[in-house]
Amino acid sequence: MTGFGAPSIAPAGAPARFAGLELLATAVLLVGPDIAVRYANPAAENLLELSLKSLQRSRLPELFANGAELSALCAQALAHQYADLRQDLSLQRPGREPLHVISSVSALGEGGELLIELRENVQQLKLDREERILDQSQANKELIRNMAHEIKNPLGGIRGAAQLLELELPPHHLLELSEYTQVIIKEADRLQTLVDRLLAPHRKPHIVGDVNIHEVCERVRSLILAEFPTGLTIRRDYDASIPEFRGDMEQLIQVVLNIAHNAAQALKLRIAAGDAEIVLRTRVARQVTLAKVRYGLALDLHIIDNGPGIAPEIRDRIFYPLVSGREGGSGLGLTLAQTFVQQHLGVIECESRPGLTDFRILLPLP
Numbered sequence: 001m002t003g004f005g006a007p008s009i010a011p012a013g014a015p016a017r018f019a020g021l022e023l024l025a026t027a028v029l030l031v032g033p034d035i036a037v038r039y040a041n042p043a044a045e046n047l048l049e050l051s052l053k054s055l056q057r058s059r060l061p062e063l064f065a066n067g068a069e070l071s072a073l074c075a076q077a078l079a080h081q082y083a084d085l086r087q088d089l090s091l092q093r094p095g096r097e098p099l100h101v102i103s104s105v106s107a108l109g110e111g112g113e114l115l116i117e118l119r120e121n122v123q124q125l126k127l128d129r130e131e132r133i134l135d136q137s138q139a140n141k142e143l144i145r146n147m148a149h150e151i152k153n154p155l156g157g158i159r160g161a162a163q164l165l166e167l168e169l170p171p172h173h174l175l176e177l178s179e180y181t182q183v184i185i186k187e188a189d190r191l192q193t194l195v196d197r198l199l200a201p202h203r204k205p206h207i208v209g210d211v212n213i214h215e216v217c218e219r220v221r222s223l224i225l226a227e228f229p230t231g232l233t234i235r236r237d238y239d240a241s242i243p244e245f246r247g248d249m250e251q252l253i254q255v256v257l258n259i260a261h262n263a264a265q266a267l268k269l270r271i272a273a274g275d276a277e278i279v280l281r282t283r284v285a286r287q288v289t290l291a292k293v294r295y296g297l298a299l300d301l302h303i304i305d306n307g308p309g310i311a312p313e314i315r316d317r318i319f320y321p322l323v324s325g326r327e328g329g330s331g332l333g334l335t336l337a338q339t340f341v342q343q344h345l346g347v348i349e350c351e352s353r354p355g356l357t358d359f360r361i362l363l364p365l366p
């Protein structure tokens with residue numbers, strides 16, 4: 001910013017003086033010693049969602065609930081005439097998302113003017129979004145669990161009543177009327193199985209031992225190959241240096257099995273053609289943030305298939321319970337997988353396009 005013009009106090013918005021700033025993609029504001037806005041470039045208007053005119057009517061810190069931080073930064077820059085004072089700020093705006101920015105404030109010579117640059121803090125935005133998704137998925141699961149409980153309670157009663165009713169049916173109408181009671185009993189049983197599956201992940205104890213991820217992969221490989229003996233290749237691409245870690249082996253088998261099973265089901269046409277492939281790939285990842293916590297080392301497991309890809313209309317929702325794109329699917333396999341991975345403090349992600357679907361599991365390693 002040293003090339004910026006002389007600190008003469010020009011009338012606000014003087015075009016010649018600010019011409020260069022108009023083109024910048026970074027938000028830049030010029031404020032007077034009273035921190036009243038004298039000029040804001042179009043990028044700043046965009047970022048703050050306010051026009052130049054309304055910005056020029058305000059003192060900058062007054063636009064934010066926590067503007068004091070920005071005021072202090074300006075005062076510091078004014079007092080010490082720093083060439084460039086940088087700080088990460090989360091600017092709170094009433095009724096809107098906070099604005100995460102990296103700010104830098106420079107004093108412009110003797111006139112008491114300050115040049116403020118605001119750049120969006122993309123990393124913070126991403127973390128915020130991930131946190132919101134995590135909260136949302138936890139709230140969803142809780143809702144489903146509570147509903148499942150509510151459904152489960154009266155089911156036993158409904159089924160029992162239908163059985164009693166069946167015993168009381170007049171013998172000469174037994175055959176035709178028992179068809180109805182059988183419908184009630186069968187449907188009650190079907191619902192029972194569904195709610196049991198919904199509640200299952202929260203019932204089973206989490207049994208922790210030393211887990212070798214390749215043992216998990218091998219178990220899944222043989223289970224899938226037993227079900228799909230021809231037309232499907234399961235390729236191993238293992239990094240043998242991955243250390244054992246503490247976890248629940250049975251749960252992790254269930255996770256990889258659910259994902260690989262989906263892949264095998266999606267590969268139906270290629271299995272028939274004989275060129276279906278699933279790859280189990282293990283790697284080590286370094287310096288990753290999983291569910292808000294930073295780890296030096298993590299397991300990076302991929303389950304990749306060369307099938308048709310996930311149908312676009314459900315792609316954003318596949319981890320939600322009861323979302324299925326498959327005839328007869330209950331839409332619980334991936335929800336269960338995600339719950340188990342989260343219980344291991346990990347995350348599960350998916351990328352998919354026709355010909356390549358990649359489920360990625362990241363788990364902290366010791």
Ligand SMILES: Nc1ncnc2c1ncn2[C@@H]1O[C@H](COP(=O)(O)OP(=O)(O)OP(=O)(O)O)[C@@H](O)[C@H]1O
Pocket residue numbers: 258262263266305307308309310311318323324325326328329330331332333334335357
């Ligand atoms: N590898 C994949 N390729 C294409 N589509 C997939 C793949 N994995 C998942 N899907 C889609 O995501 C949906 C949700 O999967 P999920 O395992 O949660 O439920 P489901 O397989 O339908 O039923 P369930 O596993 O409970 O028997 C699937 O129905 C399928 O449409």
Ligand SMILES: [Mg+2]
Pocket residue numbers: 258261262332333334
């Ligand atoms: Mg499934």
